[in-house]
Amino acid sequence: MMNKQPDVSAPKAAVLGIQHLLAMYSGSVLVPILIGASLHFSSEQMTYLVSIDIFMCGIATALQIFANKYFGIGLPVVLGCAVQAVAPLIMIGQKFDFRTMYGAIIAAGLFVFLISGVFAKLRRFFPPLVTGTLITVIGLSLIPVAFQNLGGGDTAAKSFGNMGNLAIGAFTVLLILAFNVWGRGFVRSIAILIGLVGGTVLAGLMGQVSFAPVAEASWFHVPTPFYFGVPKFEWSSIVTMILISLVSMVESTGVFFALGDVVGRRIEQDDLRRGYRAEGIAVFLGGIFNTFPYTTFSQNVGLVQLSGIKTRKPVIFSALFLVILGLLPKVGALATIIPNPVLGGAMLVMFGMVAVQGIRMLQQVDFHNDKNLLVAAISIGLGLGVTVQPDIVQFLPKTAQLLFSSGILMASISAVGLNLLFNARTPQPDLDIKDGLNEKDDDK
Incomplete structure (x- = not known):
């Protein structure tokens, strides 16, 4: 059972929900932008793609947090587009078409x-030795993403890593640290x-914020099933996406255990079964409404840990806000004006x-052994190696490249197999969650 948490008022939970939303927003919006641009979607199609995504x-997050006996894990999780699906979806869309992609x-x-x-x-294949290793790799493998944003986002740009970008990112980090260390109660919980x-x-x-995305966005958009036409089903494309889904399930397993440890609940x-089912439903609906696969976002683990607020109420507000933003693209576009260096600073702390x-x-592992x-x-x-040097698998078949260039998958295969x-x-101990709640709760 999850340890009893101090109640959080609705206004405070709403602000915390915005914090969760902003933490995942850019990463999730990036997926439809990358795929749509690669497949040469029109501006009208891109507007639909981003808003409905x-x-x-929000729908995918709600499926997980409103747990019942059939689906939903009931942890404070936020779901977003699976980034590992970007390359295979582009490959499928270019080789066939986007209807095959959605099939x-x-x-x-x-x-x-x-x-x-x-x-x-x-x-039973995920004792603390395996789970702890996997979560460590997830966090460390995301640090380069944080630094890429910290430098400005585009490593090929002449402005990448300039003093302005670094100053903005450093200011963001220092601000988060200051409010987390010297802030009290609710103020500390919204440091991010x-x-x-x-x-x-x-x-x-400094002139690095543009309101153009807000001006160009429409006011209202209605979700439309099969917006891009009737899906087509092709076996090699299906096998590719199934393999990518297995990678996402492995990553979600690690996130579920990490969040269970944070909130003091044994998973x-x-x-797990209900958590996987909710993700399966979310992915299925993504195909129906012509968006993308959804998975649990690992950065929100760091956010829950850092804020010290471990109830589901803020994430419920986050899911509600995501649904509203999806219906009101102009309002949702406000979150896209956050510059990359600012996001990079926040990501550095969270990852x-x-x-x-x-x-x-x-x-909890006996390392005397x-x-x-x-x-x-x-x-x-292995996990960090392929993350830093993904070209090491360039001579493998395309599908194998997509899988074995994933540091998370490589770490999972290695940790489970070697264990x-x-x-x-040797009997392996279950995760000890008695220390799942930290001292921050005393200030709430």
């Missing part, structure tokens, strides 16, 4: 839903939001928190 992020997404959603029970039975707003104001004063097999959460979980030490060392090395090899006959 945000709408579906593959629908099939992958059904697959995730149907195998949720079987996949949940693999819980304060950093994002403060950093954006500074960037605006059981039935929790670092995710990595530290994994290290905390590894503290050299076998455990090797499992963690090799798995972290089975070395510790198959």
Whole structure:
């Protein structure tokens, strides 16, 4: 059971919900922008793609947080577009067309839903040694993304890494640190939001904020099933998306355990089954409404840990806001004006928190046993290695490249496989969640 949390008033929960929304917004919007641009969508199609994507992020999040006996894990999770799906979806769209792309997404959603029970039975393969290693790799592998944004977003741009960008990013980080260290109660819990707003104001004063996306966006948009036409089903495209969905399920498993540790709740097999089912439904609906696969966003683990507010109420508001923003593209576009250096500063803090959460979980492992030490060392090395040098798999078949260039998947395969090899006959302890709630709760 989740430990009892102090109640949070609706206004405070709403502000915290905005913080969750801003933390995931840019990453989720980036997916339709990248795919739409690569497939040469018109401006009208792009407007639909972005707005309905945000709408579906809210629906997908609601499916997870409003848990019932059939689906939903009931943790403070936020779902967004699966970034690992970008490359394969572009490949499918270019080789075939976008109707084939959406057919593959629908099939992958059904697959995730149907195998949720079987996949949940693999819980015993994720002891603290494996889960802690996986969460550490998730956090560390995202740090380069934070630094890319910190420098300005486009590494090929002449302005990348200039003093202006670095100053804005550093100011954002310092602002977050200041309010988190010296702030009290609710003010400390919204340190990330304060950093994002403060950093954006500074960037605006330096001429780096454009309101053009707001002016160009429409006021209202209605979600339309099969907006781009009737989906087409092609076997190789379906297999590709199923494999990518398995990668997402592995990542979600790590996030579920990390959040369970943060909020003080033991994650059981039935929790995992309902969590996978909710993601399967979200992916299926993504294909129906012509958006993309959805998965649990790991950066929100760091946000929950940093804010100290571990109830679902803020995320409920976040899901509501996402649905509203998806219906009102002009309002939703306001969140897109946050400059990359500001986002990079916030990401640096949040992704670092995710990595530290994994290290905390590894503290429960007996590293006097050299076998455990090797499992963690090799798995972290492989995960970070392919993240930094993805071209090392360039001579593999295309589908294999998409999979084995994922640091999260490589770390998962290594950690699970080596743990089975070395510790198959050694009982592994369950995750100890007694320290899941930290001292910040005393100030709420």
